[in-house]
Amino acid sequence: MSPLGIGLIGTGFMGKCHALAYGAVRAVFGDVPAPRLELLCDTPAEKASAMAEQFGFARATDDWRALVSDPAIDIVCITTPNKLHAEMAIAALEAGKHVHCEKPMALTLDEARAMTRAAEKSGRRTMVGYNYIRNPAYQHARRLIGDGAIGRLIHFRGFVDEDYQADPNLPWTWRATQAEAGLGALGDMGCHMLSMAIGLMGPIASVIGDIRTVHETRPSPEGGAPRPVENDDIASAILTFAGGQQGLFSTSRSAWGRKNSMVFEVHGTQGTIRFDQERMNELQLFRNEGDAATQGFTTILTGPAHPPYGQFTPAAGHQLGFNDLKVIEAAEFLRAIADGKEAYPSFADALTIEEAIHAIAASSGQRIEL
Amino acid sequence: MSPLGIGLIGTGFMGKCHALAYGAVRAVFGDVPAPRLELLCDTPAEKASAMAEQFGFARATDDWRALVSDPAIDIVCITTPNKLHAEMAIAALEAGKHVHCEKPMALTLDEARAMTRAAEKSGRRTMVGYNYIRNPAYQHARRLIGDGAIGRLIHFRGFVDEDYQADPNLPWTWRATQAEAGLGALGDMGCHMLSMAIGLMGPIASVIGDIRTVHETRPSPEGGAPRPVENDDIASAILTFAGGQQGLFSTSRSAWGRKNSMVFEVHGTQGTIRFDQERMNELQLFRNEGDAATQGFTTILTGPAHPPYGQFTPAAGHQLGFNDLKVIEAAEFLRAIADGKEAYPSFADALTIEEAIHAIAASSGQRIEL
């Protein structure tokens, strides 16, 4: 297989992350098809050129349409603002490219559905960048559940919190608008937790949601009257999974002190699993076994016993970082392409996450007043 | 003031806790009225006598009606099974006694309301044993909030979990019945978290609840067919406080590995507070102040700076235990009696907690199916 040409659109937070991932993936995983950093797109053209030189891409462009139709490109990576995802992804699919798109899929459910249809029609591979599910600690949780280590699943809790919108004095930005950002905390972070929840518990069957905008206006960056915040700062929901289990979910972008807090607990009839992304190399496990006097939560430090950790370093406890997760994701995508199988989560898979976050936003619970 | 005569009904888990508390309270707090361990009630009479000797009570009886009308008794402590609370408390109040009753108040809202009416009519002091709110760490959280340390409150999460009903093979007991136990996890543990929530956030205005029985039957202790579990193993709710804030609440008696996990988080516009009863001498505080490079959650170890810790030991970090909380509670009750003021939480105060847990159980959320 000749190297797969990578075309990356965007050079910001996640753009750099993709560049590093496709740059390292073959060195980390000797058994994946080699990617070739072919074409980088950003605007203006000078920025694209400078970043291409830094990231090690062969060429640069300021025209994303040129990129998606470039014959040297096999995979289009989309790391642009969310409102651009749908148009770019659909164009790339129509041009016969595989598409690796950052989350959330799109601003609206309609867009996400259109992307999914385009993917089905194209016969190409798609993947949405739910990188946290690549963590060996998370995958170990899945394996434990599959092996019955905690028995029948009975309950789930998952919370994802950051504080980037906690300060009431932060000026208003596009993030506060439905038109530019779509959903708030739900779309930016909540969807990550649902990707984790579904992988552990199975599909979500129904939700009871409650969303809140706690900073109703923000100072206008141009001065003058404060401007309204149109989307959720905090969203919570009671979930029911297809297996009948109750789940509890909450996300906040205004939770002071939380930087990347993604905490989940899975309760089973024989044990409990707990994880916190802020200590992403640890997994906590309680099993109902052995002497009561020595039972407790065991803090498992990830290592080579938790694949594919050992591809990064052969020594346990040495720790993976955030960017390493994207390397694993890239490897999965490359393998799917090589094997001609669907990647996970494809656009179709990710659409179910979009449906859940939009349902949470749409639902309004029937309250009992006290 | 002559010593206040204590009449204690019950010598089990909480009976011993009350006995220790009233036995120590005057030594710990030099400024409270001295109690006198006067009369202990249990059945059979031999047990009552033996426990009276052990606990240091002057007399014993197997007749609780005799106790509540005994002229040497000023305070009746009720630590019997929940279904007996109402009758005993009302009789004691009618006999002119002050009543210190364990939680939850009663099996039903009707009983709790009758107890509240009896208290109002009696003019005596009442208190329900929500001991966790006595923790200096919890009281410090309240003080911080009152002082504005975390700004305007915007969100609450509170979870209380144990594993005493986690094992699917545990035989059926009275705890599984509405008639004997009333609510399940909600009544046994959930009410504790709501007592903490209300103290931090203010009254609860409305709830959206969802309750589940995850072990639908349990083996019959006499053999034969399994018997049904009639109440909640797990209960979750989205709360709205009177101040408009969203709250998230969950409780499980089937959460493996949790022994006395009572975790709450309060999110404010300037900071976050977190607490876990399993580390009851610690409080975590994040404040949006100072250099970003040195911000983080501070783990405060309780000490003399957190009254009334210093009454137990003058050295910080030496730690209080579960039984110490009841000593503080007893001191509060003795002071209320001496001062002729209402104690907190009186029957009227605790009734609002009963109303909340019954509303959670009664509500059935309007789900959006996916």
Next chain:
Amino acid sequence: MSPLGIGLIGTGFMGKCHALAYGAVRAVFGDVPAPRLELLCDTPAEKASAMAEQFGFARATDDWRALVSDPAIDIVCITTPNKLHAEMAIAALEAGKHVHCEKPMALTLDEARAMTRAAEKSGRRTMVGYNYIRNPAYQHARRLIGDGAIGRLIHFRGFVDEDYQADPNLPWTWRATQAEAGLGALGDMGCHMLSMAIGLMGPIASVIGDIRTVHETRPSPEGGAPRPVENDDIASAILTFAGGQQGLFSTSRSAWGRKNSMVFEVHGTQGTIRFDQERMNELQLFRNEGDAATQGFTTILTGPAHPPYGQFTPAAGHQLGFNDLKVIEAAEFLRAIADGKEAYPSFADALTIEEAIHAIAASSGQRIEL
């Protein structure tokens, strides 16, 4: 057995702790001889009377010699400044009393040896108040080691730190003098860790010590020139246990942020145990067993499976506090008296701890200059 008369000398930090312990011990442990709070000594007489009333002692005195010879007294509890221990303990033993003395035994090794000789001559029971070894978590560590859970022991680390002398601006006190305080951190806290070390690892065979006074002078409380600090703020040592294992030990009274930090690790050929007194209801255990993918340190929360925790409360994870440890210690002493057996640690046992801390202070390592 008629109740044992308790005579307590001192009403400060540890005096109150003893009063609470002997007041509660019979209620907590139904199977120990009942003590009788008979006589309390402090000066002036008014203080003694007031505290006797608060603590529940029958009588008060300002004359400790009267107390130790009082015929109603069976047990003399000594909680006075260290320099008074020897004279009081020897007088009490000569008067035929059992003696429960706070740590450290005395200012000097000579005094400690004289106390030990007096104890042997008297035929009475003695105990030194190393209360931290009463912790069910600690005792569980000992049991695990005894059961071979971590294999052959190979290494020990123990550190005990507080910050009560951390502030350079704290005024000079008697604590800084050899004549009044004797050793510094070693005598005040270090001895506690050695009591724990010996219980886990066995006797200490040799030491290489290094002590430091990091605040060489302190402001004179009367103004004028700063006054010298004559004893150790920090002391460290490499130990060799009788079994040949290396141990590492350090103590500081100037460790900012440490309130009652007593951390130990025991390394064995099949596992590791770790404990921190600031989380005194937890024990961490790693065992080399099972699948590498699920190995890790297990955090054991103490409960009824760790005797005598269950005497305080039947529910795991509810937590004991600092004062509860003294209740257990008092129970042990009462049992030893009832059974006519030596208590642990008797004066003879505690003398070995004194020898170790004085050896650390005396030794001066042979350094290799770089």
Next chain:
Amino acid sequence: MSPLGIGLIGTGFMGKCHALAYGAVRAVFGDVPAPRLELLCDTPAEKASAMAEQFGFARATDDWRALVSDPAIDIVCITTPNKLHAEMAIAALEAGKHVHCEKPMALTLDEARAMTRAAEKSGRRTMVGYNYIRNPAYQHARRLIGDGAIGRLIHFRGFVDEDYQADPNLPWTWRATQAEAGLGALGDMGCHMLSMAIGLMGPIASVIGDIRTVHETRPSPEGGAPRPVENDDIASAILTFAGGQQGLFSTSRSAWGRKNSMVFEVHGTQGTIRFDQERMNELQLFRNEGDAATQGFTTILTGPAHPPYGQFTPAAGHQLGFNDLKVIEAAEFLRAIADGKEAYPSFADALTIEEAIHAIAASSGQRIEL
């Protein structure tokens, strides 16, 4: 500046780490000279070729002497077994190459001194791979100390533990020999902690050491009689820094459950700093300031406020991993070469660490027998 040609010797644990680091460094840090992955050396030749293809090197060789003299090579990275470091490094320096060598420098002090002399004579840049000091959390600790955040330094503790030699049944390997491995835990891990200690506290002036081989023999891999372990499993020392402060140091390669535990504490007159490599994205800080009721250890999660974290991801708390530290190290080396300044730690700097670990091994403390 044209790209610097990288010649890497070794493709194991640290070889892969170097390959990834030099492959990513320019993408991560836009402002460093671009390296070019030129030549990879391993044996046999087939392995070298395969790994060159995987790691992205242009050419491969099985002859390290050819590599060090190859004109396209500017920087020689040495990641071979320790006993080969000296010969390779000296040859590379003599060939005019810059040398990036893994730790420890060499088997013996003589070798390390010869390497240092060769470096001085060559005028080329050298660096020893003490990667843990690149951690933004560690560098933040240094900055805090430099800014006086914890006052005058008074004490240090540092422990580094793993369990890769904990199992008594592990077969004997070359690691057990002086001739192949040199020192044991001291050389493999202890030197890392000393690199951290020196960066925080300054040079080490003297040591009192005590080393132990706790598994005195190991099963022969060929069967037959067990073979002797010739070097330290555990090493401890009391240090004195040039500034007069006492330090405590210990390392074990037989500490069950420790995977990459590198814990240090720095005690100052106004605060304490604590770090654990197993939670490498956290730093704990206590400062004596503000209200006692809100003091405590603050857990700082690293983020863009801790350079150069922000080069990897702009979002705090997202976490760096082990391999990222080598990227930072590579950037430092490239900058030193570009700027014509000494890198830190150069061979001369690292020689002081070698001197310290050999002094610990050589010293034998003067014990006081009890």
